[in-house]
Amino acid sequence: MEDDFLRLEHITKVYDNGIMANDDVNFSARKGEIHAICGENGAGKSTLMKQLYGVEQPNEGRIIVKGEEVRLSSPLVAIAHGIGMVFQHFMLVPSLTVAENVTLGIEPTHGLRFDAERAVAMTREVCDKYGFDVDPTAKIQDLTVGTKQKVEILKALVRGADILILDEPTAVLTPQETDELFVQLRALRDTGHTIIFISHKLGEVKSLCDRITVIRHGHTVGTYDVRDVSESDISRLMVGAVVQEEVPKDPARPGAPVLEVKGLSVADQNGKLAVHDVSFSVREGEVVGIAGVEGNGQAEIINAITGWASPAAGTVSIDGHEVRALSIRGLRDLGLAYVPEDRMTLGIASNLSIRENMIAGKQDRPRYNKGVLQDQQAIREDTDQWIREFDVLCDGGEQTVGMLSGGNIQKVVVARELTAAQRLIVCDQPTRGIDVGAADSIRRRLVRMRDDGSAILLVSADLGELLNLSDRLLVVFDGRVVAYFPSTEGVSEEELGYYMLGVRQMEGQQTGGAYLV
Amino acid sequence: MSVLEALAGILSNPNFYFTFLSTTVPILLPTLGCAIAENVGSTNMGQEGIMLLAAFFGVIASAYTGNVWVGFLAAVAIGLLMGLAISYFALYLQVDIILVGIAVNLVGSGLSAFLMYVFTGDRSATTSLQSGTLPFIDLPGIKEIPYIGTALSGQSVLAWVAYLLVPVLSFLLYKTRLGLRIRSVGENPHAAESVGVSVNKTKMYALVISSVLGGIAGAYLSMSYLPYFSKGMSGGRGYIALAATAMANNTPVGSLWTSLLFGFFYALSTYSGALGVPAQLVTTLPYLATLVGLVVFAIRVQGKERRRRQEGAHAAAEGDDGAARAA
Known part of the structure; x- marks a missing residue:
């Protein structure tokens, strides 16, 4: 009953x-x-x-x-x-x-x-x-x-x-x-x-x-x-199989700085400063994480790095080239990949096919062009391979992306970006709403790309993911860096939570350590 | 210098203010209509066509029944029907509402001109028909007050209706259940849907109200402002209304102010002779003002888009109405 x-x-x-x-x-x-x-x-x-x-x-x-x-x-x-x-x-x-x-x-x-x-x-x-x-x-x-x-x-x-x-x-x-x-x-x-x-x-x-x-x-x-x-x-x-929660990884072997953010302040759409004097760097072969409650300046920091917003003060540069002076295309040519948080608006064109979405941004490459026409054969081969590799659950590459479930749409976005560029990878919530198996494989891939020398900036609401993947970790609150951990060893989610809510704050000297050259 | 002197002369003429208030009416009505539609998240592009059809059928009904109020009701009925038609095409058949509006405007200008020829054999105006005008209201006591009396007394009953609609629509939008639903549907249709508020029904109510206001504006044009229907007599006011609504941030009170602004230039253009500058130049003033208005509108839309982009995953979930149209 x-x-x-x-x-x-x-x-x-x-x-x-x-x-x-x-x-x-x-x-x-x-x-x-x-x-x-x-x-x-x-x-x-x-x-x-x-x-x-x-x-x-x-x-x-x-x-x-x-x-x-x-x-x-x-x-x-x-x-x-x-x-x-x-x-x-x-x-x-x-x-x-x-x-x-x-x-x-x-x-x-x-x-x-x-x-x-x-x-x-x-x-x-x-x-x-x-x-x-x-x-x-x-x-x-x-x-x-x-x-x-x-x-x-x-x-x-x-x-x-x-x-x-x-x-x-x-x-x-x-x-x-x-x-x-x-x-x-x-x-x-x-x-x-x-x-x-x-x-x-x-x-x-x-x-x-x-x-x-x-x-x-x-x-x-x-x-x-x-x-x-x-x-x-x-x-x-x-x-149907055991999934290991933590992605195993070796200590980072960082090289030269790729992304340098110095004294960055960014205004939001109302002209109010949403980011105040933020400095940090991301070097070759390391993952730098940013933790924070949504709406504390992460979006604006990422916009300034990916060319969506101009800094009100300070500089952002990738391999020494100032972002402000470059077009989105110029940034991409420098090797920037960007997995946006808002996949529906920024991540995909929902009426286009999986293939078209995956090839977007790469369409000018010689491999995909035959005279004035696109080489459909090459596009089909590569996208089919990515669909398999990233485990996109679909009826085939011709399927409209908008028909997929949220997690599978995210896989399409991640597949496109991680196969587009390797120098600097900016990930905003890369595994949000994705199932355990797929999230695990994306995390493993990020670690592998780090080991191959990519510089990775990771923003995530999943603190477990941040602590697992990041080699160094920042916490932002109210547009400022309030904590910096040179290593995530021994840092707990609870501890992060206190900084994320602004209950605790580190001294300027400590947070200044985030900028390494 | 002489232009400024002439301008001062016009502004000190009490009759100018009468003209000012009456040229504002056929802008205010469609502007209020567009504002209601914008609040529910739909753009009613079709005011121009609705006004023409309402103005024409109002005159026909008035002439053939000999009763101007029947003409008025016919104009309102045209607004109602057009509102239902726009809703049907845009909401149930899912045609882009901008395209529906353009179609309504094309039909409005074409059909009214064609039927005028059929009914009267005339190609430009229905002056041969015995159509009536709606009553003008004399204000015996107030009439004698300089400026104010001259401006207020003798206005059409529809002018009073139009100005009274400003507080009425404010009440509707901000104090009633329908108003709350209209604003909710306009801002987040998913939220409204998820609590059982029918998005299509709410949009239909708003679009019908909006179009009826266009119908009243048509009645005013052909049965008050002028005593007959003439080809294309709406003169782009339906488009001006879009600009005025946008500048007014879609509020009824704001619509009053922006309509007065455009009405002022219209009034000025009717005094072009006194200004001593070429009439053609002065008659472009309302349209020039509209152009400026539309630029303001465009900047606003851009700001809104930018905000939408930045608002992130929550607000811009699964392609809501506005984002889909922008895409």
Whole structure:
């Protein structure tokens, strides 16, 4: 009976493009449990959850909520059955207040008017009931990422949701914010809410969840009590093979400096300084990492290095050539590769094929040209090889990139960039949203390229990845370098968290050590 | 020097202000319309065509029924129908809304000119038809006040409607549920969708309101501003409205100010004779002002694009409406 709280039976979902995302999937959750769903990218987790939230409809199978078979034809119907979802990309309207966002769609009205006072009262009531510390009158655009996420959860709770789906909620949070989120999720569980937690981070699954369902290639592998399985068990169930968490690497053998950033200040789009007097260098054969909560100047530093923004003060140079004076093409010719954070906007042309995306930027090379025409044969050979090498899950090179899952799109971007240039590689969140196996292979490749003499700058929200890959590590807070570690040996994620939140700060002398020539 | 003196002469003429307020009306109405559409994230390019069709059918309905209010209702109905048509093509058939707007404008100018010839045998104006004009409102007491009285008294009832729509639409946008939804859909359609607000329905409401305002503007042109329909009588005001909306940052109150700015140049151009400079030069003023307005618009759009690019993965997720159009 208690398994009837939420049950998905024999769910099969085939998309219009013929991709079978779910094949006879079974899933059930009890009242008052935190249930993890784990699986690689493209395994069908998101599709399954979209069907549970009414965004997609299954071709076959039944969904049973609280003992009653339901047809979830739209999110509205799902909400009416007490199902709420917190998306990976926040579904918030930045210029509106918390209360307006929370009540959007169920707005209280007074005659013709939108009743703003009642909206605030409704929000405050839910905040008080579940212990959320959020100001209902604040504008979304002024909130931190962690608070925005709370607003998303509030949105579901105010609608009376007792089944909450969270899609990789910790991807954007600091360790401290993650801890806070977990406290709140446990409290919600204890008040009888069922939480479905989608995550790649197996450590989090172990510490937070009661049960886990593993999905692989559209099939359910099984449901387990979390205390009965270890992290390596889970990853083995997910990919069918044991994945080693840490990428092994030898000590770096750094050479001459490639990237030199000196006294860099950069203004954001409003003309406000977002980066203040930052100096560091990246040498041949080393990985320099930048840690920090999103929005603390990382994006602007990278923009100044990749030629997207001009410094307000200071210099950025690659092998002695000042970036400001060069076109993007000139930078590329110097050997700059760039894996952008925002893959959908900067990383790909979503309407073009995988081949076209992978060859973009290399199209002028003699190898791909035969007279005035492109050499399709050569392009096909090379892109096919990259698709295999980077393990892009697709129907073939002609497939439109936009049709792939997020993780596979990222693989296309990484494949293009890492095969384009070797001198300086700037990676912004190279493995975000990618499954364990693919992330591991990208990390290994980065280490291999380092060993072959590439200079690598790595920005990542995954602190484990930063600590694993970086030879030297900076922490930025509020546009300044607040900490510098000449070696990541013995540095813990918690310690980084304190610097990332601005709780601690190193002396200028120490952080100045980041600039090595 | 003589030009400046002539200008001073015009500005001290009380009648100028009457003209000023009435030339502003057919700019203000489509500008408010464009502002509503921009708030929901859609550009209503079709105001020019809607105005022409509404102006024409208003005159026809008025002439054939002998009742000017039937003419007015016909103009409003044209706005409503065009709003529904634009919604159907842009939202349900997924045609680029800019292209839909251009099509509406081409149809508007072509169809109104063609049907005018069919109905009247005339190629330039419907002066042969007995169409009415909407009432002008005299303000007995206020009339005597210098400047203010002259400017306010005797304006068309639609002029009053137009100016009153500024606070009405502000209320709609910022104080009602529909307004909240319109702004949410315009800013983050995914957010609205995810809580069960229908993006298409909300966009349709906004586009219909927007187009009805264009219809009222058409009625004003052919049944108040002039007592007949003439070919191409909207004179690019639908495009000027786009510039005015952009300069106004899409707010109703801002739309009033920018419409007054363009209306001022229109009024000035009707006084070109007194200025002592070639009439052709003065009549280019509204368009010159529009050009400046559009440059401002372009700079704004660029700024917005840049911000969108920099906002990173969260905001620019899976190609939202605006990004897709920009691409």
